[in-house]
Amino acid sequence: MTTTDNGVNVQALLDAREALKGAPEAAQFTWRATSTWKNGVHSTTTIQNFFGLGQEQSHKTKTEFTADHPEIFAAEDNGITPIEYLLVGLAGCLTAGVASVAQNRGIQLRSVTSTVEGNHDIRGILGADSDVRNGFNDVKVTFTIDADASREEIEALVAQSQKRSAVYDALTNPTSVTVEVA
Amino acid sequence: MSQRVTTVVIGAGHAGLAASHFLSERSIDHIVLERGRIANTWRRERWDSLRLLTPNWLNRLPGHAYGGPDPDGYMTAGQVADFIGDYATVTAAPVRENTTVTSVRRTDGGYQVCTDEGDLDCVTVVIASGACNAxxxxxxxxxxxxxxxxxxxxxxxxxxxxxxxxxxxxxxxxxxxxxxxxxxxxxxxxxxxxxxxxxxxxxxxxxxxxxxxxxxxxxxxxxxxxxxxxxxxxxxxxxxxxxxxxxxxxxxxxxxxxxxxxxxxxxxxxxxxxxxxxxxxxxxxxxxxxxxxxxxxxxxxxxxxxxxxxxxxxxxxxxxxxxxxxxxxxxxxxATGFRPDYRWLDVPVVDEKGRLRHDGGVVDSPGLYALGLPVLRRRRSTLLHGIEDDARFVARHLAERLTPRVVA
Known part of the structure; x- marks a missing residue:
């Protein structure tokens, strides 16, 4: 009946939701990245394998990410700043959510763009003021969406995508992090 | 020696009493067990200023409507307790107060309900013990x-x-x-x-x-x-x-x-x-x-x-x-919510989240029923006046189970 096609296989996601309700073990995933220091504040991180559905899994290809800092940080600027990768993650996750929710609600998307801004007081990481935190003070995402839907329906898409976003949750809620030396 | 009765209703709140009303209408002998007094939760387990969220004109139980002077007002918890208590009186519900159910288990013919005041053997059980026990x-x-x-x-x-x-x-x-x-x-x-x-x-x-x-x-x-x-x-x-x-x-x-x-x-x-x-x-x-x-x-x-x-x-x-x-x-x-308490229920019908498995009040064990839970059969099941349709349905289903239909 519906001709909506945002390229999301919603049925597969709904089927997975049903299947995993009775199999919480299979729902346990571990995402993995491997990082190597190059020089200065320049490092590369590769991602290929992860664990899920009870076994080792692999992306089709290995992806390499370069992290560095800009020249105004007295660095070589071989790649983006690590904290900017958080913006990449948030944008990618929320956009995927918008597309999935739109598909599920029968809303045809024509274009979805967003800008993600993280406001950051770098006195924290420099140790210049102990009252300033290291991370973002706040993050603002602005979506521009062209779709066969009212403004209110589009606002609802964006709200629902936040509600089901892994990266939004990881940024807005505390997460326990363990860092150790092997 | 256990007492025998056809149906045991657990809980004398609005749900249990509505069940009793329809069971009486069908002449099904039953007992309503209440751990404290009628409408116990409203009397003992809520804060002083609590009022019902539904306006008075909407508060009705099967055959019993609000008859006071303020149809657009909201009852205090005490008034709700009295409203339910009056209902027990006018329906002459067979309530046994201060009787706490300690276990319900399957037997060959139905269920054994054990209480701190003796045991009962019955064919059917209606669980109306509430959604907010803890x-x-x-x-x-x-x-x-x-x-x-x-x-x-x-x-x-x-x-x-x-x-x-x-x-x-x-x-x-x-x-x-x-x-x-x-x-x-x-x-x-x-x-x-x-x-x-x-x-x-x-x-x-x-x-x-x-x-x-x-x-x-x-x-x-x-x-x-x-x-x-x-x-x-x-x-x-x-x-x-x-x-x-x-x-x-x-x-x-x-x-x-x-x-x-x-x-x-x-x-x-x-x-x-x-x-x-x-x-x-x-x-x-x-x-x-x-x-x-x-x-x-x-x-x-x-x-x-x-x-x-x-x-x-x-x-x-x-x-x-x-x-x-x-x-x-x-x-x-x-103020992080409430849950029902089914620790006394020794029948495997409670899911891993502590919720009763039921289909519109028909629990996943023959002869066992539930009433008074959120969205039990309709969205209004959550509210006081939603109990009428639900209790009527459950009483009919229960009666049909007691008297298998004659196939013509």
């Missing part, structure tokens, strides 16, 4: 520093019974917003931790919002037509208070000086850490409320869009961290 407190409460008073809605009575100092209210459903408002009015600083919630105005276009929900058929929706039934059944109670014309949404609370923060995520090193997602849970609630009101307008043929509601106002930078050791907070009130 407060739910999140696990992170274990991290609250010593010296902070912690209360659930079962223990809280009124602001006067709190120690001096600031209060953190966790949860913004009906309970949380009502307690936050009255504690704030007592002069104490109040921080309210807000997760997903249901925003509603008390009145819309001059009528009680529950009038609209009744008239437009929102509550008539059947459980098997609801897309996500599990979600509908666990939906938090709406931000309402039983005070004529009084809306108690977050804008009203911030107007009183209550400070909203995000959902409580964890308590770490003596500090409460809140989600940075407050803005989105408020957006979701605003969008859902507007959709509901737009549906009312559509039903009424009013085309100019939902009237008069501004978006939820949120502080520019809601606090993400609250030091519980610094003296700012003296009390935490856990």
């Amino acid at each position: 407060p739910v407190v999140p696990e992170c409460a274990a991290g609250v520093p010593d010296g902070i008073t912690q209360l659930t809605p079962f223990e809280y009575r009124n602001p006067g019974s709190l120690p001096d100092g600031g209060v953190l209210v966790v949860g913004a459903s009906a309970t949380g917003v009502q307690l936050a408002a009255e504690v704030r009015r007592s002069g104490r600083p109040v921080v309210l931790s807000v997760g997903e919630h249901v925003r509603l105005p008390r009145t819309y276009r001059g009528r009680d919002v529950l009038w609209w929900m009744d008239a437009t058929g929102v509550w008539a929706q059947s459980y098997d037509e609801i897309e996500d039934l599990a979600r509908a059944r666990r939906l938090p109670s709406p931000q309402l208070v039983g005070e004529p014309g009084t809306t108690i949404d977050l804008n009203a609370l911030t107007g009183l000086g209550v400070e909203p923060v995000g959902r409580l995520a964890v308590i770490r090193d003596g500090a409460a850490l809140f989600s940075g997602g407050l803005r989105n849970v408020c957006s979701l609630a605003d969008l859902k409320m507007r959709r509901l009101l737009a549906g009312f307008d559509e039903w009424a043929g009013i085309g100019d869009g939902p009237a008069g509601f501004e978006p939820t106002r949120i502080p520019a930078a809601p606090r993400l961290r609250l030091d519980l050791r610094g003296g700012e907070i003296a009390t935490i009130i856990w």
Whole structure:
């Protein structure tokens, strides 16, 4: 009946939701990245394998990410700043959510763009003021969406995508992090 | 030696008594067991100022309607208890008070119900013991520093019974917003931790919002037509208070000086850490409320869009961290929901989340039934007056089980 096609296989996601309700073990995933220091504040991180559905899994290809800092940080600027990768993650996750929710609600998307801004007081990481935190003070995402839907329906898409976003949750809620030396 | 009876009804609240009404109508002999007094929860397990969220004209039980002088008012908890008590009297329900069920188990012919006042053997059982037998407190409460008073809605009575100092209210459903408002009015600083919630105005276009929900058929929706039934059944109670014309949404609370923060995520090193997602849970609630009101307008043929509601106002930078050791907070009130208690039920019909497995009140064990749970057969099952259709259905199903139909 519906001709909506945002390229999301919603049925597969709904089927997975049903299947995993009775199999919480299979729902346990571990995402993995491997990082190597190059020089200065320049490092590369590769991602290929992860664990899920009870076994080792692999992306089709290995992806390499370069992290560095800009020249105004007295660095070589071989790649983006690590904290900017958080913006990449948030944008990618929320956009995927918008597309999935739109598909599920029968809303045809024509274009979805967003800008993600993280406001950051770098006195924290420099140790210049102990009252300033290291991370973002706040993050603002602005979506521009062209779709066969009212403004209110589009606002609802964006709200629902936040509600089901892994990266939004990881940024807005505390997460326990363990860092150790092997 | 066990006493024999056809049906045992567990709980003498509105649900158990409505079941009794329809069982009597069908001449099915039964006993209603009540651990305390009739309408016990309303008498003993709620705070002083609590009033019913439904207006009086809507409060009816099978064959028993509100007959008082204030149809648009809201009953106090005590008045609800009396209303239910009067119903037990007029229906001459066979209630056995001060009788606590200790176990229910299957037997060859039906069920054995053990109580602290002796055992009963029966063919069928109606579980009407309520949906809110115990407060739910999140696990992170274990991290609250010593010296902070912690209360659930079962223990809280009124602001006067709190120690001096600031209060953190966790949860913004009906309970949380009502307690936050009255504690704030007592002069104490109040921080309210807000997760997903249901925003509603008390009145819309001059009528009680529950009038609209009744008239437009929102509550008539059947459980098997609801897309996500599990979600509908666990939906938090709406931000309402039983005070004529009084809306108690977050804008009203911030107007009183209550400070909203995000959902409580964890308590770490003596500090409460809140989600940075407050803005989105408020957006979701605003969008859902507007959709509901737009549906009312559509039903009424009013085309100019939902009237008069501004978006939820949120502080520019809601606090993400609250030091519980610094003296700012003296009390935490856990308004984080309630759950039923089925520890006495020795029949494998409770799921891993502690909820009864049932299909519209027919429990997954022959001859076992449930009444008085949220969205049991319709959305209105959650409310007092929703019990009539549900209890009639269950009594009929139960009767058919006792007397198998003759196939012509």
